[in-house]
Amino acid sequence: MAFTISEECTACGECAGNCPAGAIAGDKKGYAIDAEKCTECGACAEICPISAAKKC
Ligand code: SF4
Numbered sequence: 001m002a003f004t005i006s007e008e009c010t011a012c013g014e015c016a017g018n019c020p021a022g023a024i025a026g027d028k029k030g031y032a033i034d035a036e037k038c039t040e041c042g043a044c045a046e047i048c049p050i051s052a053a054k055k056c
């Protein structure tokens with residue numbers, strides 16, 4: 001299992017600032033999760049307002 005960010009992402013940046021592992025990075029075009037840094041804590045999935053960050 002892993003966490004990913006889907007194409008629905010609006011690049012609001014909320015998840016990146018709340019990832020305890022610093023695994024999320026991005027810019028105005030979109031955000032992505034570094035699978036090697038992600039500890040699969042689930043915080044991004046909880047905080048994303050449109051559920052674009054989720055377990056896949
Ligand atoms: S699951 Fe946790 S560690 Fe992984 S990207 Fe989301 S907030 Fe970061």
Ligand code: SF4
Binds near residue numbers: 006009012014051053
């Ligand atoms: S919180 Fe959701 S919409 Fe915002 S940057 Fe993260 S994945 Fe994209």
